[in-house]
Amino acid sequence: xxxxxxxxxxxxxxxxxxxxxxxxxxxxxxxELLEGHGIAMKVRRRQRITFASSDQIYVVQSGLLVLSxxxxxxxxxxxxxxxxxxxxxxxQAPPLDGIGMIAMTDCELSRLRASAFEQDQEATLLIxxxxxxxxxxxxxRAMLHIARLSSLxxxxxxxxxxxxLALRLGRVSxxxxxxxxxxxxxxxxxxxxxNADTLSRIMTRLKERGTIATIGRSRTIVxxxxxLCQDVPVCAAxxxxxxxxxxEAS
Amino acid sequence: xxxxxxxxxxxxxxxxxxxxxxxxxxxxxxxELLEGHGIAMKVRRRQRITFASSDQIYVVQSGLLVLSxxxxxxxxxxxxxxxxxxxxxxxQAPPLDGIGMIAMTDCELSRLRASAFEQDQEATLLIxxxxxxxxxxxxxRAMLHIARLSSLxxxxxxxxxxxxLALRLGRVSxxxxxxxxxxxxxxxxxxxxxNADTLSRIMTRLKERGTIATIGRSRTIVxxxxxLCQDVPVCAAxxxxxxxxxxEAS
DNA sequence: TCCGAGCCTTGATAAGCATCAACTCGGCTA
DNA sequence: TAGCCGAGTTGATGCTTATCAAGGCTCGGA
Numbered sequence: 001x002x003x004x005x006x007x008x009x010x011x012x013x014x015x016x017x018x019x020x021x022x023x024x025x026x027x028x029x030x031x032e033l034l035e036g037h038g039i040a041m042k043v044r045r046r047q048r049i050t051f052a053s054s055d056q057i058y059v060v061q062s063g064l065l066v067l068s069x070x071x072x073x074x075x076x077x078x079x080x081x082x083x084x085x086x087x088x089x090x091x092q093a094p095p096l097d098g099i100g101m102i103a104m105t106d107c108e109l110s111r112l113r114a115s116a117f118e119q120d121q122e123a124t125l126l127i128x129x130x131x132x133x134x135x136x137x138x139x140x141r142a143m144l145h146i147a148r149l150s151s152l153x154x155x156x157x158x159x160x161x162x163x164x165l166a167l168r169l170g171r172v173s174x175x176x177x178x179x180x181x182x183x184x185x186x187x188x189x190x191x192x193x194x195n196a197d198t199l200s201r202i203m204t205r206l207k208e209r210g211t212i213a214t215i216g217r218s219r220t221i222v223x224x225x226x227x228l229c230q231d232v233p234v235c236a237a238x239x240x241x242x243x244x245x246x247x248e249a250s
Numbered sequence: 251x252x253x254x255x256x257x258x259x260x261x262x263x264x265x266x267x268x269x270x271x272x273x274x275x276x277x278x279x280x281x282e283l284l285e286g287h288g289i290a291m292k293v294r295r296r297q298r299i300t301f302a303s304s305d306q307i308y309v310v311q312s313g314l315l316v317l318s319x320x321x322x323x324x325x326x327x328x329x330x331x332x333x334x335x336x337x338x339x340x341x342q343a344p345p346l347d348g349i350g351m352i353a354m355t356d357c358e359l360s361r362l363r364a365s366a367f368e369q370d371q372e373a374t375l376l377i378x379x380x381x382x383x384x385x386x387x388x389x390x391r392a393m394l395h396i397a398r399l400s401s402l403x404x405x406x407x408x409x410x411x412x413x414x415l416a417l418r419l420g421r422v423s424x425x426x427x428x429x430x431x432x433x434x435x436x437x438x439x440x441x442x443x444x445n446a447d448t449l450s451r452i453m454t455r456l457k458e459r460g461t462i463a464t465i466g467r468s469r470t471i472v473x474x475x476x477x478l479c480q481d482v483p484v485c486a487a488x489x490x491x492x493x494x495x496x497x498e499a500s
Numbered sequence: 501t502c503c504g505a506g507c508c509t510t511g512a513t514a515a516g517c518a519t520c521a522a523c524t525c526g527g528c529t530a
Numbered sequence: 531t532a533g534c535c536g537a538g539t540t541g542a543t544g545c546t547t548a549t550c551a552a553g554g555c556t557c558g559g560a
């Protein structure tokens with residue numbers, strides 16, 4: 001069980017993204033000390049994980065998951081994206097109807113018992129610190145997401161989201177980033193609090209404007225990250241929370 | 251420095267709310283071990299706290315604060331409410347323009363150094379566990395807030411928010427809860443992603459409908475919590491995350 | 501008790517987005 | 531390669547909510 005790897009794609013391994021560790025600069029790497037503690041899990045795309053015991057902790061090793069729930073009127077709501085390196089426990093999720101994680105790609109997870117780290121062992125402090133940093137970082141991302149949802153008009157909201165995904169999953173060449181969208185249009189709409197129809201219109205508008213291009217249904221190309229950033233007020237914060245250590249040209 | 255107390259009101263101590271510890275059932279009480287570590291801070295209503303060093307950790311002892319930022323077009327956005335018992339570090343906030351905490355009431359805080367808990371002392375494990383539980387719980391609240399913002403129409407959104415505040419700050423008598431709103435109409439609007447005008451209209455509608463009543467500008471009475479709950483789909487989750495241990499009739 | 505400033509309320513209007521329905525396209529299977 | 535099915539797109543329409551402007555109410559200070 002190695003460090004979390006970036007950008008495991010949905011179906012084929014043909015598209016190799018940059019293999020940098022997918023956590024924020026400055027966060028200590030997830031210690032290998034986790035080995036021996038966790039149970040490795042592999043889940044398939046679209047597979048659902050419900051929270052059995054609150055003593056469970058999940059560590060995302062690769063892939064992409066979302067936290068999903070049904071809020072009002074049986075409307076599905078995607079609350080939170082989980083990236084490699086993230087640590088997630090049921091305590092971080094509200095007890096809404098239909099709460100659970102859904103894999104957006106094939107994923108590798110480690111499942112741990114929270115109580116395993118309550119004894120005062122040598123490695124415990126380091127692991128707990130890693131978990132604390134992950135949880136804090138996820139809270140910061142949640143706040144950023146709230147700011148996006150609340151303060152940005154729908155088109156800018158989509159642009160900000162595409163910037164995030166490009167930074168997380170994208171393959172960079174010069175100023176251009178291409179990336180597989182593991183989320184369907186409906187998924188993106190449910191995450192950004194938009195109607196799927198409206199989202200489609202916005203994507204079309206962005207394409208007409210030359211901000212993005214698409215290949216097939218799920219592959220998206222951001223034509224210019226700089227240009228995208230100029231259109232997105234929360235650009236700096238997005239970069240800080242989602243950019244890899246180094247966006248190297250390939 | 252005792253346990254966090256509930257419901258310090260804005261101006262006068264005349265309104266005494268129930269003095270139960272204001273954290274979720276099951277969370278261990280903030281150990282007195284924190285004493286000696288922290289620096290006590292008192293901040294006034296409307297006072298702003300910017301994040302100087304990322305090594306700071308703030309523990310809310312009493313009062314109510316909000317995390318505030320300017321997202322798009324200099325629009326102020328209130329991202330997160332901080333209640334007594336909450337632990338907050340700058341790492342939990344995104345690096346948005348104008349990010350900082352604003353006191354909605356007079357508050358008592360403890361300021362700690364994060365690095366103080368990195369040594370493996372006897373008390374460290376307990377304190378770290380408390381911090382971890384607080385952070386998880388805040389994340390769950392953030393997710394609930396996202397669900398409210400995204401899935402609920404504006405009137406229900408306001409109702410859900412009033413339910414939360416009533417549970418947190420309210421004084422219960424039978425099924426009726428009265429509570430001081432420490433937030434102005436504009437504050438509430440900025441938190442719920444609504445226009446202040448629209449919010450005013452909604453409040454008027456709720457009053458006409460008999461769901462709530464108001465005394466003066468800031469005092470609100472929820473006529474029936476049961477009835478309010480029926481109108482709010484996320485009621486159960488709100489109760490779980492915000493209800494005091496026991497809502498005792500007074 | 502009066503007054504002023506800020507907060508709140510209310511009305512008219514317009515913009516943005518959801519909804520519904522029809523249609524097209526992409527990707528998978530045979 | 532043909533054909534099918536589900537995902538995506540597009541147009542017409544109406545609702546929800548933001549915006550702007552004017553007026554009213556609270557609460558503090560003189």
